[in-house]
Amino acid sequence: MIRLSAIRYRYPKTGWVLKGLDLSVDHGDYLLVGGGNGSGKSTLGYICNGLIPHYFDGTLQGSVTVAGLDTREQKVSDLLVHVGLVLQNADAQLFNSTVEDEIAFGLESLGVPASEIAERIREISISLGLDHLLNRSPVTLSGGEKRLVAIASVLCLNPSILLLDEPYGDLDWSASKKVRQTLLRINQTGKTIIVIEQLLGNLLEDGAGCLILDQGNVLYQGMPQHIDQALTRIRLLPQYSRRDSKPAGRETILSAQDLSFRIGEKQILTSVSIDLRKGEKVALIGRNGSGKTTLLKHFNGLLRPSAGKVTFLGENVAGKSPSEMAAHVGLSFQNPNDQFFKYRVKDEILVGPQKLGKLRHEWIHEVWQIFDLHGLLKRSPYRLSEGEKKRVSLASILAMNPQVLVLDEPTSGQDVRLRETLATLLAKLENLDFTLLIATHDLEFARAVTDRWIVLHQGRVVADGTPEALWGDDGLVHLGALPPPRDETKH
Amino acid sequence: MKTKEVARAVILVAVAVALSPFFIPVGISKCFPAQHMVNVLGAVMLGPGYAVAIATIAAIIRNILGLGTLLAFPGGMIGALLAGLAYKISKNIYLAGLGEIVGTGLLGSLASVWIVAPLFMGKTMALATLMIAFSVSTIGGTIIGVIALHLLRKGGIWEP
Amino acid sequence: MKGLDPRTKLALGLMAVAAVFVASKPETLVVESIILLAALPILGMGKDWVHSFRYFWPMLGLVFVIAFFSFNLQLALLLTIRLFNLLTVSFVFFRTISPEEMGATLNKLGVPYSFAFILTTAMRYVPLIKQKIRHIIDAQSSRGIDLRPRLRNVGNFMALLMPLLVQSFVLSDELALAMESRGFGREDRSSRRQYNLTFWECVLMVGALVLLVIFAWWERG
Ligand SMILES: Nc1ncnc2c1ncn2[C@@H]1O[C@H](COP(=O)(O)OP(=O)(O)OP(=O)(O)O)[C@@H](O)[C@H]1O
Ligand SMILES: Nc1ncnc2c1ncn2[C@@H]1O[C@H](COP(=O)(O)OP(=O)(O)OP(=O)(O)O)[C@@H](O)[C@H]1O
Ligand SMILES: [Mg+2]
Ligand SMILES: [Mg+2]
Numbered sequence: 001m002i003r004l005s006a007i008r009y010r011y012p013k014t015g016w017v018l019k020g021l022d023l024s025v026d027h028g029d030y031l032l033v034g035g036g037n038g039s040g041k042s043t044l045g046y047i048c049n050g051l052i053p054h055y056f057d058g059t060l061q062g063s064v065t066v067a068g069l070d071t072r073e074q075k076v077s078d079l080l081v082h083v084g085l086v087l088q089n090a091d092a093q094l095f096n097s098t099v100e101d102e103i104a105f106g107l108e109s110l111g112v113p114a115s116e117i118a119e120r121i122r123e124i125s126i127s128l129g130l131d132h133l134l135n136r137s138p139v140t141l142s143g144g145e146k147r148l149v150a151i152a153s154v155l156c157l158n159p160s161i162l163l164l165d166e167p168y169g170d171l172d173w174s175a176s177k178k179v180r181q182t183l184l185r186i187n188q189t190g191k192t193i194i195v196i197e198q199l200l201g202n203l204l205e206d207g208a209g210c211l212i213l214d215q216g217n218v219l220y221q222g223m224p225q226h227i228d229q230a231l232t233r234i235r236l237l238p239q240y241s242r243r244d245s246k247p248a249g250r251e252t253i254l255s256a257q258d259l260s261f262r263i264g265e266k267q268i269l270t271s272v273s274i275d276l277r278k279g280e281k282v283a284l285i286g287r288n289g290s291g292k293t294t295l296l297k298h299f300n301g302l303l304r305p306s307a308g309k310v311t312f313l314g315e316n317v318a319g320k321s322p323s324e325m326a327a328h329v330g331l332s333f334q335n336p337n338d339q340f341f342k343y344r345v346k347d348e349i350l351v352g353p354q355k356l357g358k359l360r361h362e363w364i365h366e367v368w369q370i371f372d373l374h375g376l377l378k379r380s381p382y383r384l385s386e387g388e389k390k391r392v393s394l395a396s397i398l399a400m401n402p403q404v405l406v407l408d409e410p411t412s413g414q415d416v417r418l419r420e421t422l423a424t425l426l427a428k429l430e431n432l433d434f435t436l437l438i439a440t441h442d443l444e445f446a447r448a449v450t451d452r453w454i455v456l457h458q459g460r461v462v463a464d465g466t467p468e469a470l471w472g473d474d475g476l477v478h479l480g481a482l483p484p485p486r487d488e489t490k491h
Numbered sequence: 492m493k494t495k496e497v498a499r500a501v502i503l504v505a506v507a508v509a510l511s512p513f514f515i516p517v518g519i520s521k522c523f524p525a526q527h528m529v530n531v532l533g534a535v536m537l538g539p540g541y542a543v544a545i546a547t548i549a550a551i552i553r554n555i556l557g558l559g560t561l562l563a564f565p566g567g568m569i570g571a572l573l574a575g576l577a578y579k580i581s582k583n584i585y586l587a588g589l590g591e592i593v594g595t596g597l598l599g600s601l602a603s604v605w606i607v608a609p610l611f612m613g614k615t616m617a618l619a620t621l622m623i624a625f626s627v628s629t630i631g632g633t634i635i636g637v638i639a640l641h642l643l644r645k646g647g648i649w650e651p
Numbered sequence: 652m653k654g655l656d657p658r659t660k661l662a663l664g665l666m667a668v669a670a671v672f673v674a675s676k677p678e679t680l681v682v683e684s685i686i687l688l689a690a691l692p693i694l695g696m697g698k699d700w701v702h703s704f705r706y707f708w709p710m711l712g713l714v715f716v717i718a719f720f721s722f723n724l725q726l727a728l729l730l731t732i733r734l735f736n737l738l739t740v741s742f743v744f745f746r747t748i749s750p751e752e753m754g755a756t757l758n759k760l761g762v763p764y765s766f767a768f769i770l771t772t773a774m775r776y777v778p779l780i781k782q783k784i785r786h787i788i789d790a791q792s793s794r795g796i797d798l799r800p801r802l803r804n805v806g807n808f809m810a811l812l813m814p815l816l817v818q819s820f821v822l823s824d825e826l827a828l829a830m831e832s833r834g835f836g837r838e839d840r841s842s843r844r845q846y847n848l849t850f851w852e853c854v855l856m857v858g859a860l861v862l863l864v865i866f867a868w869w870e871r872g
Contacts, residue, residue, distance in 0.1 A: 046828075055494075055831050077834040085832045092825035095501075097751070097775045104843045109834025111841045118843070139778045153833070302789050322792035331793040337821075338783075338790035341813035343646040351810075355795035382646045382817055396794065494835055497765050498827035502780075502819045504773035509780035510815075516802055532816075548770050551753065552777065554745040557703040561668075561741040562710060606672075606737070639812055648817055 001027050001161060001192055002048055002083075007062035009043060009052060017043050019216040021062075025209070027160070030184075030193045032224060034200035034236065035213035036415035037386050041196045042088065044213070045165050047071075048194070050079040067160065080106065084154030088165040090146040094138040099130060099149050102138065106157045124156045128182060143288050144175030148182060161192040168197060170412055172287045172441045173483035180206060198415045200224075201237035238419040240448030243427055248451075249278035252314075253435050254299060254329065254404050259308035261294060268294050269459045271308070276404070276435055281426075283446035283467075284439040286456035286481065292439035293334075295456065296406055299437070300325040312404075327356050330402035334409040336393035340381040345373065345392050348381050352400040363401055370428055371395040387418040394425070404435040411442045423448050443483070447471065457481035500541050500548075503529050507549040511558050520627050526563070527591055527632025528639065530571040534587050535640060536649065539575025546571040565602035570595030570629065582651070584640050588633045596626040657752035658759065659852040664744035666863050671736045673867040680732045687739045696746055700739070707738050750774045755844055764840065780819065787814045 002025040009018045018040045025031050035041050046052040050071045053060045064071045067082040087093045096102040100121060107117045125131040128148050138146060147167050155162065164183070168176045184206060187193045197203060204210070204224040212220040212227075220227060227236070254276040261269040269291050276282055284292050297303040298310050301322045310317040312328055333339075342348045349367070353359040368374055371391045376384065381392055390410070398405065411419050419442075426436065426449045440446050446453065447467045455463040455476060462481050463470055470476060472485030510525035526549060533542040546567035553559030570591040577583075577590030643649040655663075674680055691697045711731050718727035754767030788798050788811065796810045 049832060051828060051831060055828070075836075076831050077837045080832060080834055087825060087829050087832070089822070089825050091779055092822060092829045095772050095775060095826055095829060097771060101751075101843070106833045108841050108843055109837045111837075111839040113841055114843050114845050117841070137775065137778075139775075139782075297789065300793055302792060321797075322789075323795040323797050326793055326795040333786065333790045333793070335786065335790075337818050338787045338814050339794065340817070341642075341810045343642060351796065352794040380646045382648055400794070493765070494831045495824070495827045497769060497835070498830060499820070499823040500769050501772045501826065502776060502823040504769060505776035505780045506815065506819055508773070508777045509784060514800055515805055515808070516800060528812075544766055544769060548766070548773060551745075551770060552750065552774055554741065555748075555750060555753075555774075556777070557699055557742070557746075558706070560703075560706050560710065560738050562738075635808065635812065638809065639816060642809065642813055643816065643820075646813075646817070648820060 001025050001029075001067060003063075003065045004047070005063050007047065007060070007064065009047065009058060009060050011056065011058045014058075017216050018047075018213075021213075021218060023211065023221075025161070025192060025194065028187070028190050028192060029209055030187050030207045031195070031209045031211065032200055032203060032207035033194060033196045033211045033213065034198065035219070036198065036417055037413075038215070039213040040216045041198075041213055042165055045085055045163050045194075045196060048161070048163055049083040049085040050074060050076040051085075077109065080154075080159065081110070081157055082159055083161045083163055084157060084159035086147075086150045086154055086162070086164045086167065088169065090143070090150055091138075093150045093153070094146060097137055098134065099125075099136055099138070099141075099152075100134040102149055102153045103156050106153060110157065120156050124152050128152050128155075142175070143171050144178055147171065147175070147179050151179075151182065151186075155186065159191075161194065162186060163194045163196075165196045166198065167195060168203075170288075170409075174287060174480060199237065204236075236416070238416045238423070238444065240420065240423045240444070241427075243430070243448065245281075245451040246279065246430065248280040251278045252276065253278045254310075254312055254437075256295070256298065256305075256310050257308050259295075259298060259305045259310065261291075261298070261303065262306050267459060269305075272456075272459075272461055273308075274454060274461065274464075276437060278403075278435055279433055280452060281430075281436045281450040282438070282452045282454060283450040284437060284454050284456060285441065285443065285446060286439075287441060290456045290481075291459040292456055293408055296331060296408055296437070296439055299404070299406055300329040300331045302331070323355070326352065326400055326402070327358065328402055329404045329406060330397040330400055331406045332394055332397040332408065332410070334412050336389040337382075339393055339396065340389075343380050343382075344377070345379050345381050345384075346377040348392060349373070349396045349399050352396055356400055358401065360401070364399055367395050367399050370398075371425065386413055387415075387421065390414060390418065390422070391425070398429075402434075404437065405429070406437045406439075408439045409441075410438060411440060411445050419445060443471070455481050496537055496541060500533070500537060500545050503533050503537075503545050504549045504552065507545065508552050508556070508558065511549075511553055515631060517627055517631070522631035523628045524632035524635045526567050527570065527595060527629050528636035530567060530574055530591050530595070531584075531588055531633055531636030532639065534571055534574035534591070535578050535584060535651075537575075538579060539572055542571035542575040543568055562603050562606070565606065566595060566599045569598045569602060573598070584637055584651075588637045591633045591636070592626070592629050596629040599629075600626075656846045656848050656852055657748065657756040658846070658848060659856060660748050660752065661756050662856050663859055664748065666859050667740050668737070668744060670863055670866060671733075671740045673863075673870050674733070674736070675870060677729055679870060680729065680736060683736045684732055684739075687736060687743070690743070691739075694743065694746075696743060699746065700742060703742060707735070710738075711735060751844070755842065755846065759846075768835075776822075780815070783815060783818060784811070787811055790814075 004021055004023040007018055007021040008016055010016045033041050047064055054076050066079060094102055096105055103121050103124060104117050107120060125134055130148060130152055167179055183193055207224045210224040210227060252275050256272050256274045259269060259272045272295060286292050298305055301317050301320050340348055373395060376388060410422055453467050453470050454461055457479060463476055476482040477484050507525050507529035513525060514521040514523045530542060530546055533545040550563035550567055553563050573590035573594030574587045578587035671683060674683055691700050711734055714734055715727050715731040718730045750771050754770045758764055758767045791798055791810050796807050797804050798807055798811050
């Protein structure tokens with residue numbers, strides 16, 4: 001079906017991004033493609049569906065045939081009936097106003113008559129369980145639903161190969177499970193599936209073949225079962241070093257008391273009470289949409305509770321603006337790109353302290369030291385790699401020297417190596433006496449960097465305790481607030 | 492490449508509409524910079540044809556969403572056209588900005604006046620006042636658009 | 652209104668705008684205002700209209716003041732009512748037509764498919780961009796950068812604009828990939844939506860046109 005031989009590729013202004021790749025995927029295969037940030041996974045996807053060489057300029061060497069056709073001699077729009085590519089970013093993949101229009105778009109491109117389009121939409125939406133969503137706009141869908149619609153939007157063209165770029169990114173365990181089962185089912189109908197993912201660890205059992213890339217080189221190619229022997233070289237899952245937990249202080253620094261929040265009629269948080277003591281490392285765990293981000297925004301006054309209150313060192317936060325609170329509670333959001341607006345990293349980090357009028361040069365230098373930023377200071381923040389961006393954005397918050405550091409989904413979009421780096425960084429902060437609060441659904445990471453978990457489910461706190469006590473707790477698993485424990489011997 | 496340009500136009504329209512309620516208070520009047528800024532960006536990045544299409548579509552959508560009035564049409568389209576032509580001929584960002592200011596501030600308000608009062612066009616004083624009212628937003632938006640282009644170039648996001 | 656072919660809607664809407672446009676006699680203007688104001692609640696648009704009025708009144712006020720000082724009260728009132736009618740009728744028009752219908756109609760009338768595509772697709776991305784704007788404002792306020800609309804915050808505006816533009820351009824590049832991979836560039840597109848002009852709709856349009864011409868002749872004659 002797909003035959004790649006001796007593939008080398010580079011974008012117009014980069015070095016070689018793929019450096020000699022042979023790949024052969026047959027009818028009905030299930031291939032997993034792994035590798036870290038920037039290893040060339042997405043690029044491989046573009047080669048398979050003809051975006052390279054037709055859409056991207058750059059240099060492609062070697063030969064690519066898909067379904068017996070040389071991609072150089074086909075147009076992208078002629079290959080789409082053979083290879084369906086689902087892009088990494090669901091917001092770009094779904095560009096129509098309704099789910100129904102989304103599925104119809106590809107069919108309209110091919111000139112399929114209206115009556116047949118209606119029939120195909122019906123078929124595909126029933127088989128993926130989307131029929132109740134047809135009139136919804138993509139903005140209103142959950143992450144998992146978006147993925148399924150994205151799959152439907154290319155599956156409706158009946159391609160023999162379905163290629164998915166990071167379909168599990170940002171999905172929690174329950175949404176991932178649904179997408180995984182759907183893909184296995186599609187594979188059983190005889191279609192070839194290729195899944196690209198940074199963290200293959202949990203997915204290995206799905207695939208029949210496995211390809212791992214590292215900076216454009218092939219690190220491993222073969223059966224997923226045999227990867228264990230190669231595991232010393234390949235880091236499929238992050239390995240965090242154990243940390244000695246320090247006893248937390250007595251003093252309560254930040255607390256939410258009986259906090260409720262609603263938007264219109266929708267109750268988002270219900271009677272949440274939390275006490276953070278000075279120096280404590282705490283994780284806020286919960287599924288997509290459980291209200292983690294919403295709760296965090298109350299801690300620095302970005303949102304005001306509908307009932308209850310938030311106090312910082314015993315003082316009600318209600319009277320303070322977020323910019324005033326910034327000096328005490330540093331909140332760093334998921335997406336570093338939301339904050340960059342200077343064209344040098346250095347200026348970017350200095351913005352916060354300057355605004356607050358608490359610029360202390362010794363401290364700034366220490367922050368640069370901790371985050372190892374000296375080499376980046378003169379670069380443009382927009383042009384950094386994902387991991388570097390994350391480091392800069394964390395540094396820009398820490399530069400304001402807040403007492404409490406609040407991080408929303410710090411591991412999102414980060415590969416194995418970056419997650420490990422992040423854990424190490426947070427461990428370095430240990431000695432500096434920060435209180436740390438992290439919202440995440442990455443339980444391994446949470447276990448590595450925190451001593452206390454608060455589990456949020458449908459806007460309520462359903463558990464509060466040590467990771468050891470809560471991990472795999474039957475009640476919480478049953479409730480759906482935590483995933484069932486994995487077979488740990490496997491990795 | 493056409494697909495790329497159409498996609499960029501889509502997002503610029505969305506930005507113009509989503510930012511349209513944002514204003515900067517200037518004395519008693521308010522400066523709504525979004526449309527003018529997008530006109531400059533569209534004109535410089537995509538050329539006059541796309542710039543006019545972006546302004547027109549943004550006006551349609553603002554009307555549909557109830558975020559603007561009929562006057563959004565002449566207010567945006569003429570400026571976008573002039574800015575696009577100015578940049579196409581000169582390859583100079585400042586001239587594109589000037590095109591936007593002349594197009595929207597002068598010709599656009601003239602067209603608006605004509606819509607309101609096609610029969611009474613004689614009085615120049617009235618016209619001048621209207622023009623100034625339009626110009627707070629136009630000049631503000633144009634300056635912001637030009638600065639944004641500079642920063643995008645320095646940050647390595649856009650190259651002329 | 653719902654059952655009509657969008658071409659009919661577009662034609663009738665444009666003729667209604669034209670009708671308001673040609674009116675110039677004071678009596679006609681007032682009668683039009685009354686009809687429009689009565690029609691709003693009947694069409695169920697009263698509330699939205701009140702909401703949109705905040706975009707109307709600055710312009711109305713300006714026109715009134717200028718005309719009052721440069722002409723006289725009577726003329727100022729006349730012009731203001733005219734503008735009022737024009738804005739209201741166009742408001743009603745835009746409320747009755749969806750972007751999809753508008754796009755499909757323009758496409759049928761020979762406007763390139765890209766134009767219709769930009770129209771409908773941009774509509775989908777407006778809420779997404781709004782969400783991005785909210786995220787950026789949250790992220791920047793958490794760093795002490797105040798983005799509320801104050802004159803003294805003008806210097807901070809770039810802190811909103813730059814992250815927004817940079818992310819928008821990245822999004823637009825990815826959108827282009829998605830479009831290309833789904834056959835955007837193909838020539839032989841079909842359309843899922845089928846619209847048919849009925850005989851009665853044609854009669855309706857011709858009838859409306861005749862009325863419009865008579866009205867214009869009577870107004871100006
Ligand atoms: N359009 C482009 N122009 C120039 N360089 C690019 C482009 N897209 C990707 N690259 C570069 O090519 C390399 C491989 O990128 P690619 O997107 O294929 O990696 P990836 O494995 O998919 O990473 P991620 O896990 O972050 O998605 C990276 O160094 C990246 O910076
Ligand atoms: N502005 C808003 N308007 C309406 N609903 C909202 C808004 N913000 C959040 N919600 C809803 O509140 C709930 C909690 O959202 P929140 O973003 O806090 O969840 P989360 O736990 O951070 O999820 P994720 O893991 O996806 O980041 C969701 O159901 C969401 O749809
Ligand atoms: Mg990728
Ligand atoms: Mg969240």
